[in-house]
Amino acid sequence: MSILLDSSNRMVIQGVTGKLGRFSLKDMRDYGTTVVAGVAPRRTESHFDGLPLYRDAVTACAETGADTALVYVPPDMALDAVLEALDAGCRLVVYPGDGLPVNDAIDMRAAAADHDAVVVGPNTPGIISPGRAKAGFMPSFCYRPGPLGVISRSGSLSYEVCHRLTGAGLGQSTVIGIGGDSVKGVTAAEAIARFAADAETGAIVYLGEIGGLDEYDLAVYAATPGAKPVAALIVGASAPPGRKMGHAAALINRHDDTHAAKTAALREAGVFLADGLNDIAAQARRALEAAAPAVTLRA
Secondary structure, rough: OOOOOOOOOOEEEEEOOOOHHHHHHHHHHOOOOEEEEEEEOOOOOOOOOOOEOOOHHHHHEEEEEEOEEOOOOOOHHHHHHHHHHOOOOOOOOOOOOOOOOHHHHHHHHHHHHHOOOOOEOOOOOEEEEOOOOEEOOOEEEEEEEEEEEEEOOOOHHHHHHHHHHOOOOOOEEEEEEEOOOOOOOOOOOHHHEEEEHHHOOOOOEEEEHHHHHHHHHHHHHHHHOOOOOOOEEEEOOOOOOOOOOOOOOOOOOHHHOHHHHHHHHHHOOHHHHHHHOOHHHHHHHHHHHHHOOOOOOOO
């Protein structure tokens, strides 16, 4: 199984004629994702690169049965585009963009809840269920099918870690970028809950960083009786207080935000904590071995 995304999803790309839209159309088609429509409000042609092209998501979804949207529009247009996709009936909307105003992110979360749907983003590479489908721009070669559910606040970190996991023969059920902003469409706790309920996810790998409280939700889960084993890598050990480190939420404002506080809480909860990138595959393997015999490692 996988969470949120599999081969049954039918995708519309909003902003398909832009640079990222064009790239993702070819990339996701090559991967096997079912892309059924594109949206470009200012274009008049009926097709783009062999794809039916519409001026709005509502019509696109109604005529093609699309139930998933990948949104490539500027931050000031993102809220309207996501709301349009939700109104069109999309059950999953992925918005990778950076620089989204916090109030718009809050409105996206609220709208998704009202529509019984899920928004992944902002500030994310998207989501991939290896061997099944992808919605985003992560490099496909980094991933392979398997029993690890991966949650990451950082896109580049998720590529690097999954490439190492794949090289070690440790495949993934789904890899979700929850994003590095303070307000997320899918929180760490929500992603953890989905992996906990997924029968084919044997263990969870969490890739976190300084700032925010997401890692404490992971600690609470890991300490719960019957929880699936968890491996984690937390970056930002050398980050100075008061200075934002790349992501909007990667900022130390208090002791709980620090690398030391987070790693201490995770160790106490029984998480298999990696010392660095060179250690994460070993810790993920330990987590899967702790899940055995419920999980069979794929060669």
